Amino acid sequence: MKRVGLGVLLLAWLYGVPFLFIVGLMRRTSSPYLATRAEAEAFGATTGAILTAALILNLTLPLVGVLLASLARDPYWMRHFVWSLAGMAVIWVLFSIAGNAATAPMIGWTPADQEPAPRITQCIPRSGGHGCPGG
Amino acid sequence: MCQAPEQWQVPGMDGVNAPRLASFGLSLLVALGWYVTVTAAVFVGRLGIPAEPDRNCSVLFSCLTPQDEIILLLIFGAPILAGLLFSTLLVAGLLARWISSPIVAGTLSALVSVVMVAAAGILWHGAR
Numbered sequence A: 001m002k003r004v005g006l007g008v009l010l011l012a013w014l015y016g017v018p019f020l021f022i023v024g025l026m027r028r029t030s031s032p033y034l035a036t037r038a039e040a041e042a043f044g045a046t047t048g049a050i051l052t053a054a055l056i057l058n059l060t061l062p063l064v065g066v067l068l069a070s071l072a073r074d075p076y077w078m079r080h081f082v083w084s085l086a087g088m089a090v091i092w093v094l095f096s097i098a099g100n101a102a103t104a105p106m107i108g109w110t111p112a113d114q115e116p117a118p119r120i121t122q123c124i125p126r127s128g129g130h131g132c133p134g135g
Numbered sequence B: 001m002c003q004a005p006e007q008w009q010v011p012g013m014d015g016v017n018a019p020r021l022a023s024f025g026l027s028l029l030v031a032l033g034w035y036v037t038v039t040a041a042v043f044v045g046r047l048g049i050p051a052e053p054d055r056n057c058s059v060l061f062s063c064l065t066p067q068d069e070i071i072l073l074l075i076f077g078a079p080i081l082a083g084l085l086f087s088t089l090l091v092a093g094l095l096a097r098w099i100s101s102p103i104v105a106g107t108l109s110a111l112v113s114v115v116m117v118a119a120a121g122i123l124w125h126g127a128r
Helices: A002-029 A037-072 A074-099 B004-009 B017-047 B066-076 B078-097 B102-127
Strands: none
Touching: A002 A037, A002 A074, A002 B017, A002 B102, A037 A074, A074 B102, B004 B078, B017 B066, B017 B102, B066 B078, B078 B102
């Protein structure tokens, strides 16, 4: 039972973290059609949350695995989780390369939206303000 | 699946074929798991990206839904997928002899197969 749990933990890291990174990076590099500013902010927030979850799981799952495998005195899974620390570092390096290549921050980015900028349609003269054209 | 951990415990300690065979099958499963994971991730990522509602869809294949793209991939990518599966079988069979861990062997064979298929694609493209 213990071994199955450790195996599930390793597979969760092995498949789950790349899954989250692929989804997050696809969203981050896409140019989505978002009608309003609020939609764009929500899209950016979800993307950031996915990438944050991927980074946190990438850090914690191998460390928890090493801890649990050493507590369970399981040399087979211990070896796997020690190697997964190397995989964790590789994923970290790949993510920071992607982060360096991007112009905006990876987490906390907001895509462009289609909301038209408010236009000034009428001019109200104020004392001390700018003059109105034709007035 | 409940039998597997006991077999993993002493991988290749005895010269019997059974653990080796199990190791090959599990490596293959791990490699297939990679393909499924990556495909599912691309699909889910693609679903989450909203497209422009009133874009020009008069050209064929210009406005595909993610579901259509998966079906097209299965139809037109079938030779590539078959090549990928075949090379995975081959590489997993080779690696399972040397690497006792099916997780490592499966991951490596998926990686090597993708590189092999990509290299074959580049060579084929260059030869035309």
